[in-house]
Amino acid sequence: xxxxxxxxxxxxxxxxxxxxxxxxxxxxxxxxxxxxxxxxxxxxxxxxxxxxxxxxxxxxxxxxxxxxxxxxxxxxxxxxxxxxxxxxxxxxxxxxxxxxxxxxxxxxxxxxxxxxxxxxxxxxxxxxxxxxxxxxxxxxxxxxxxxxxxxxxxxxxxxxxxxxxxxxxxxxxxxxxxxxxxxxxxxxxxxxxxxxxxxxxxxxxxxxxxxxxxxxxxxxxxxxxxxxxxxxxxxxxxxxxxxxxxxxxxxxxxxxxxxxxxxxxxxx
Ligand SMILES: NC(=O)c1ccc[n+]([C@@H]2O[C@H](COP(=O)([O-])OP(=O)(O)OC[C@H]3O[C@@H](n4cnc5c(N)ncnc54)[C@H](OP(=O)(O)O)[C@@H]3O)[C@@H](O)[C@H]2O)c1
Numbered sequence: 001x002x003x004x005x006x007x008x009x010x011x012x013x014x015x016x017x018x019x020x021x022x023x024x025x026x027x028x029x030x031x032x033x034x035x036x037x038x039x040x041x042x043x044x045x046x047x048x049x050x051x052x053x054x055x056x057x058x059x060x061x062x063x064x065x066x067x068x069x070x071x072x073x074x075x076x077x078x079x080x081x082x083x084x085x086x087x088x089x090x091x092x093x094x095x096x097x098x099x100x101x102x103x104x105x106x107x108x109x110x111x112x113x114x115x116x117x118x119x120x121x122x123x124x125x126x127x128x129x130x131x132x133x134x135x136x137x138x139x140x141x142x143x144x145x146x147x148x149x150x151x152x153x154x155x156x157x158x159x160x161x162x163x164x165x166x167x168x169x170x171x172x173x174x175x176x177x178x179x180x181x182x183x184x185x186x187x188x189x190x191x192x193x194x195x196x197x198x199x200x201x202x203x204x205x206x207x208x209x210x211x212x213x214x215x216x217x218x219x220x221x222x223x224x225x226x227x228x229x230x231x232x233x234x235x236x237x238x239x240x241x242x243x244x245x246x247x248x249x250x251x252x253x254x255x256x257x258x259x260x261x262x263x264x265x266x267x268x
Contacts (some may be wrong), residue, residue, distance in 0.1 A: 004032050007181075007224070008088035008138045011035045011060075013081060013127065015068065015119070016093025018045035020192030021142060024216035025090050030057040032220075037062040037081055040093065068093055068119040069111045078126060087134070089127040090219075091120035091164075092142040096157030098200050098259075099267030109156045116160035121167060128171070131180045138181040138223050141168040145188045145235055149242050152256030153263060161186070165228065172227035184228045185219040188235035202262040208234035 012029045016022035018040035026036045030053040038046050043065035050061035064080045066073045094116045097108045124139055131137030146154060147161030168184035175182050189195065189207040210232050218231035230236045242251035260268055 004220075005034055007136060009034045009085075011037055011062075011081075011084040011086045012088040012090065013037045013039065013077075013084075013086050013123075014090040014092060015039040015123070016142075017049060018042045020194060021187065021190060021212045021215050022090070022092040023049060024212040025092060025140075025219070026053065028213075028216050028220055029088070030059045030061075033057070033059065034088065035060040035062075035084070037064055037084060037086070039064045039066060039068070039077060041065065041067050069114040073119065074122055074126065077123070085134070086127055086130060087136065088138045088140070089123060089131075090140045090142070091123055092140070093119070094142060094144075094160075095194065096154055096160075096197070098154055098157075098197050098263055100153060101155050103267050112156055113160055116157070117163050120164060124167070124171065128175060128180065132175065132178045134179075136179040138183070139168075139171070139175070140219055140223060141165075141182075141184045142219075143168070143184050143186045145186050145230060145239055146255075147186060148239055149248065149251050149255065151259060152252060153259040153268065169227050181224040182227065183219065183223045185215070185222070186228065186230045186239075187215045188230070188232055188238065190215050199264040199267045200262050205258055205262050207258075208232065208238075210235070 012034045014022050014026045017026045017038035026038055030036050040046055046063040050063055053059055053061055064077055066076045097104045120141055141164045143164040144161040146158035147165040151158035165184050168182055172182040190210045190212055192212050195202055215231045222229035230239055
């Protein structure tokens, strides 16, 4: 991991590091010797994490408690990191609102677009420019396997993830000659707080669950080697079937039927 630190250090900026996949990215980066700046709303969680990383790995840390849907979030992140040499941006924070499209409020969907689309795009623009000036660095976008096909009853969420998939894949080509690696990580079902969304219970569905640790490790492993990665053999196979073997409509009906089985009828 020494080369990793030289290429992507000395600081990494990880959004959504207060739980789940983002927390694991932060842990694995600190274990590789990178200093870590962590972003999320829950300041106490970030403080616990940074205390752990400093004592376990002897790295420097910075907590940046911001809401990525707030109008001044970018200014706050820029000023908190003005003196840090950020070599790696992990655009991981994200959320979704489950249910039939018209059952949920358009304001909630708009906040999801701000969090899942606008913020990662703006952060990639701001930090991509800084990295290209340095002549090196990396950006990871955390999309979702749902982004490859779309997903009924998570329609807006899946569409935001399609945006990240396409943005990241294109930036991989644009930034490569300038020394900056871009990767899109598209996890399948992963055991995190996100899968405990209100009015849902996906625990009994026939899905292949991964841990946040394994997802983050697959992302760090693939960075610099390819433009996109789907963690897990089962997820890769599922995505191959859904995008290359089945007609798209069949895949969409299958995902819709599976999603609706994990949702309370009140939101369908
Ligand atoms: N779990 C899965 O099955 C799965 C599958 C595919 C893709 N993903 C993607 O993986 C990424 C990480 O999700 P996860 O599964 O690790 O879920 P998680 O445990 O719920 O983590 C989500 C993170 O995003 C942060 N966040 C949410 N809203 C925010 C806001 N407005 N401002 C700042 N930070 C915010 C949360 O922190 P605060 O609440 O403290 O702000 C938290 O740290 C997401 O992009 C998600 O779409 C997850």
